[in-house]
Amino acid sequence: MHRGVVAVMLWCLAARSARADDGYLTRLAGTVRARLGDAAAAHVTRLVLPVPVKVVWSPQRLGSIDVGAPVAAVAAADLDGDGKAELYLVTSREVIAVAIAGQVRALDRVAFGGEPAVPASRDAVGTATVDGNAVIASVSAWAGELRVEWRQGKLTGRHGADRFLVCGERWQLAPGRNYFRRARATLFGGRCRGDLIDATGAPLHIRSELSTAGVLEVAVERCPAGAAGCQPWATYQIKDVGAAFEIADIDRDGTPEVIASHAVEPGDADAIRVIPLGSPGGKAAHKKSFNGGVAGIAVADIDGNGVPHVIALVRLAGATRVDVWRLN
Numbered sequence: 001m002h003r004g005v006v007a008v009m010l011w012c013l014a015a016r017s018a019r020a021d022d023g024y025l026t027r028l029a030g031t032v033r034a035r036l037g038d039a040a041a042a043h044v045t046r047l048v049l050p051v052p053v054k055v056v057w058s059p060q061r062l063g064s065i066d067v068g069a070p071v072a073a074v075a076a077a078d079l080d081g082d083g084k085a086e087l088y089l090v091t092s093r094e095v096i097a098v099a100i101a102g103q104v105r106a107l108d109r110v111a112f113g114g115e116p117a118v119p120a121s122r123d124a125v126g127t128a129t130v131d132g133n134a135v136i137a138s139v140s141a142w143a144g145e146l147r148v149e150w151r152q153g154k155l156t157g158r159h160g161a162d163r164f165l166v167c168g169e170r171w172q173l174a175p176g177r178n179y180f181r182r183a184r185a186t187l188f189g190g191r192c193r194g195d196l197i198d199a200t201g202a203p204l205h206i207r208s209e210l211s212t213a214g215v216l217e218v219a220v221e222r223c224p225a226g227a228a229g230c231q232p233w234a235t236y237q238i239k240d241v242g243a244a245f246e247i248a249d250i251d252r253d254g255t256p257e258v259i260a261s262h263a264v265e266p267g268d269a270d271a272i273r274v275i276p277l278g279s280p281g282g283k284a285a286h287k288k289s290f291n292g293g294v295a296g297i298a299v300a301d302i303d304g305n306g307v308p309h310v311i312a313l314v315r316l317a318g319a320t321r322v323d324v325w326r327l328n
Contacts, residue, residue, distance in 0.1 A: 049201050050252040053307055057274075057286045059327050063104030066321040069093045070266075071313055072126025072139050074296030079133055080107070080150050085300035087311065087324070088148065090126040092141040095148045097155050100302050100311065104324050108155035115143040119176040123266065127164045127171075127189070138164045140173055167192035167207060179212050186212045188243045196247075198222065199254030205230050206247055206256060214263035216241040218277060220256075238275060238282050248299040250274065250308055250328065257285070259310055261294035267317025270294045272327065274310065288327055292316040302326070 069091035076085045084101040097107040121140040129136045134149035145165065147158045163170040164180070167190050174181045179188055193206045205221040215237060222233035242261035249256045258275045270293045273284040296313040303309075310327040 050197055050199065050249060050254045052251055052253040055251045055286075055328050057288075057328050059288050059325055062100055062324045062326055064321055064323045065098060065104055065106060067091050067096055068320050070124045070320065071295040071315070071322055072124040073128040073137065074298050074313055075128035075130050075135050075137075076298035076300030076302075076311060077130045077135065078300075079135065083304040085302050087298060087313075088128055088135045088137070089296070089313070089322075090128050090137045090139055092124040092126075092139055095128075095135065095137045095146060095155075095157065097148075098324075100324055100326075101304075110146065110148055110155050110157035112139060112142040112144075112146055112157075112159075114159050117141055117143045121173055121176060121178045123178040125164075125173060125178050127166055129165050136160070136165050140178070166190045182209075185209070188212055189245075191245065191247050193247050193256070196249050196256055197254065201225070203230075204233075204256065208245070208247055208258070210241055210243070210245065214240050214242070216245060216258065216260065218247070218258065220277065234278070236277050242270065242294065244294045244297045244313075246297045246299050246310075248308055248310075250299070250310065252308075259297050259299065261297065264293060265317075266295075267293040267315060267319070270314070272297065272310070272312055274327075286327070288312075288325075290314045290325075292319075292323070295322055 067089055071089050071091055073090040075088045078085045087098040087100055089096045089098060094109050094111040096109040099105050099107050117140055124140055126139040134147050136145055136147050138145040143162050144159045145161055147160050163172045171180045179186045188210045190209045196204045198204055202222050202224040208216055208218040210216050218236040220233045221230040223230040238258055240263050242263045245260035247256055247258060255276050260273055261270050264270050269291055271287055271289040272294060274286040275282055275284050292314045294312055295315050298311045299308050301308055312325040313322045314325060315322045
């Protein structure tokens with residue numbers, strides 16, 4: 001039952017308290033609160049102790065797709081409910097849902113609209129955040145965000161707030177620039193994870209921010225059971241990081257990895273490094289070089305076997321066609 005309806009019912013019952021038994025109303029209110037608590041608990045994401053898996057790095061080009069405009073951001077999620085994640089590509093014009101299990105193909109697309117951004121940034125800058133059964137997308141060409149979800153087999157979009165949703169906050173580009181201005185810092189972007197867990201069973205909260213100098217700052221909080229909240233645990237600094245990066249636990253051993261491109265010009269020859277947090281000297285566990293630039297990185301289970309895969313979008317300078325690679 002909706003909380004608003006419950007609240008009205010309780011108010012009405014309380015208004016009749018002069019003619020009703022106060023003990024009964026008290027018991028009723030307690031029962032309603034208990035059931036609301038049970039319903040809320042049922043929707044809390046339950047973290048599972050990680051079980052290590054062996055990762056076989058065997059890069060494979062899955063296919064390519066022409067999206068008609070520069071790719072500004074990418075997210076991966078199973079929003080259509082088939083058990084296999086699809087990609088959501090944010091371009092300067094639209095959001096495109098792309099299937100990558102089997103043949104790479106566009107499933108559907110929905111266009112941005114509303115007011116164009118003034119002034120527009122020099123390069124296309126975008127964000128894509130998975131929010132339940134939707135992807136919230138923003139791009140520097142348009143003033144408002146686009147909430148994208150599937151309804152009756154069709155990809156739909158609903159326009160919303162302005163600015164960019166990053167780590168639960170609203171970031172704003174510096175006027176006409178391709179970076180965000182935050183306090184005294186200038187940033188290319190940020191990533192946060194609150195759904196990872198370490199090898200001891202403690203949930204982790206991870207926040208990473210990429211400076212315009214190509215330095216990725218990663219802060220980790222650990223939230224052990226019985227503690228009064230989360231506690232700062234460790235900080236890391238990784239250099240020469242490009243605008244495409246992600247945080248994940250690929251081998252599910254409780255130690256997250258940074259999956260990052262290099263800080264190169266868009267379209268130039270690039271590479272992806274997979275760096276476990278705390279790795280001595282930032283040594284990569286895997287590195288894959290490409291002739292083109294890395295336009296986006298996502299991590300998702302694309303075949304329904306429960307193992308996360310690193311997905312990379314690669315394109316040549318000025319090209320609107322992107323190659324889709326699976327690295328493991």
